[in-house]
Amino acid sequence: MALFSSQPGDEGLPGLERGLAMAAVMTMAAMVVFDGSMITIALPQIARSLEVSPGTSVWVANGYLLSAAMTLAIFAALSSRLGFRTIFTFGLSVFTLASVGCALSSSLEMLIAMRVLQGIGGAATLSIGPAILRSVFPNRLLGRILGLNALLIGASTAIAPILGGAILSAMSWKWLFAINIPLGMMALLLTLRVVPNNPALKREPFDYAGALLSAMALGALIMAADAFTHPGNGDLKVAMAYAATAILTGFAFIRVQRRATKPLLPLSIFASSRFSLAALTSLASFVSQGITFIALPFLFQSVYGYSALISALLFTPWPIGIILAAPHAGRLADRYSAAIISTIGLGIFAIGLTLLALLPEHAPAWDICLRSVVCGIGFGCFQSPNNREMLANASRENSGYASGVLAIVRTFGQCLGAALVGIFMSLYTQSSAVDISLWMAVIATVLAIALSVSRLRGYKYSKV
Template sequence: MELFTDRPGDEGLPGRERGFAMAAVMTMATMSVFDGSMVNIALPQIARALDISAGAAVWVSNAYLLSASMALAIFAAMASHIGFRSIFVGGLALFTLSSLGCALSSSLDVLVFMRVLQGIGAAATLSIGPAILRSVFPTRLLGRILGLNALSIATSTAIAPVLGGTILSALSWQWLFAINIPLGIIAMTLALRVIPANPAATRQPFDFAGAVLSAAMLGALIMAADAFSRPGADDLATAVTFGLVAVLAGVAFVWRQRHATKPLLPLGMFASSRFSLAALTSLASFVSQGITFVALPFLFQSVYGYSAFVSALLFTPWPLGIILAAPHAGRLADRYPAAIISTIGLAVFGVGLLLLAQLPEHPQFWDIGLRSFVCGLGFGCFQSPNNREMLSNASRENSGYASGVLAIMRTFGQCLGAAVVGVTLSVYAANSVIQEAHAVKLSLWIAVMATGLAVAISVSRLRGQRHDLQEEK
């Protein structure tokens, strides 16, 4: 296989060791996908088992998301001080041990605390996963390996709901966390063997003030999005308060990064228009995906009347489309401009969302699946070339930071998308299926508009790319 074949002048690790590093990174990515999707399915069962309300059970999910989001930028920066292997293996160990703690939890407080630790461990690995792949694979294979990474995540997304439902039908919810333990041990063994020990270590001081401001900004944004997604005047006041905290912390963070000797996030990376536009394109596209992934279950179950299991099956064509498109898109991005490939993918993704927004009142099963499949094809064609564009337009010493930015764009895009659906349902949906259907369709149309914005940003970078090529000539 060409991914593991050495050529003269190749950077990174020898072919066989690349395979082990790829397996470690993708195993952790699979664990994080499983942990999110399957745990969400188990929330009603957890609520009954711990004798808590459904609203309290939601914090089993929110605690993980909140802690992971707050730590992403911090771990991306720490990688330049103590190296990829230390961060990745430490994060894996924390994630695996806290998974055991989740499985042994007998109260909500303990479970939420363990989920916070899980989120921190996940942030440590996910913030630098793409950067590790860049460090161990030669540049000529970067698009292909990022495509395979997207393929791995899409496959996990496809089977997670079905696997979670199967486990819950035969075993207790604790087993959803217990399955992480053997996977974590395997990934740690591989990571300790092949991931470079200290590829970019530095003795410069760590930006603790920037880390605190970053955590405050990102955490407040998540809390504001969560509050906006719930109805009620008190929730609106909470959302506004957290929003103001996020803005103030964000302003202070930017000021700090401009004046720090060794900033947490080098703002010079964003001087590259291709990097900045790829990051903005990623943010807008994940807003669209976040809206759709939250809105469609309401459409399938509340409006069309399908069961939760059938709704999970209706989602399957989406990751299937990613599975089919992502490896080929990554391969094409190694041969042709990645921005062109990702723009084409975004356009196809937008067409798929437009088709979903125009679903009839009583669609056929295959009709829903076909429209979702078009979305998956488009997103699979977009994601890995766009990730390649981001990473290849940051220097190798900044690859850890660039990987963190990539993870932040994905996380906050999805959070903002979820908040949009929550606000739409709160404002337009009452105790009527017709009104709820209207709110869900409106959410899908907002997703179409967000994708249109992503396409416009992506097209603007094509013009900039042509200008750069003309200057080089």
């Protein structure tokens, strides 16, 4: 395969070792996707098994997301001081051991504690996964490998609900965590064997103030999004307090980073306008995706009356569209302008979202699937070229920070999208809120297109 063939002047690892490092990173990415998707559908069974209320069981999912969001920037910064292999090995080990703890949990408190540890392990790997891929593959193959990574995540997203349903129908929810153990051990062995540490590690003081403020800002953001998405069960004042905390600590974080000698996240990385615009484009697109992923289940189940299983299956065309488009988009991004390809992808994504927003009152399943697959194709065309644009416009020594920014804007965007849907649900009837949400997703995508187009000036059709 071309991915594993070497050419004179190639950066990174030789062919076979590239493949093993890719397997380690992608195995972990698949584990995280499976874990998130399958746990969501297992919450009712977990609540019954542990004899707790469904509302309380939601913290099995929220605990993971909260701890992951709070530590993403911290691990991205530590990667330049401790090395990619050290951080990735730590994350894999914690995630795998926490999976053992989850499988053995006999109480909700123990399960939530293990899920918090899983989130920390997941953040350590997700924050530097793309940076590791960049470090082991040459620049000429960066778009292609990121496209394959997007394909894997899309395939995992499509398969996870079906696999989770099959496991839950035959076995206990504990097996959803147990399947992580052999996969984690395999990925850990591969990591120790081939994943390199950074060539020149920085022996610098750690920015504890920046770490605390970033954790507070992202943690408060997750709590605000959770409160907004359950307007009937929570206090709106509490949600607003969390949102205000996120904003204030976010501004304080930026202020500290500007003054710090060795900041947690060097703001100089945003000096490249192409990196900054790619990050903002990614943020707007994930806001759109976050809105859609929260709004569509209400549309399918509450408006159209489909069952939970059918609703899950109606989501499948979206990741299938990503699977169809992402590898080709990644290959094209290695030959042509990644910004142009990702902008075209956003245009297709906007068309798909508009088609979903215009669904008739009694839409058949095949019609929903066709419109959803257009969204998936558009997002698949956008995501891997845009990720390539971000990583390629950060120096290799800053690739860990760039990878962390990529993970942060994805998390921030999805949470902001979820919060917007929660606000609409608290202000309007469910049907109206869904309609408004879908049109808001279209508006967010149009904003992403405008940001993406603005970075095309000055290099029109030049290769990235």
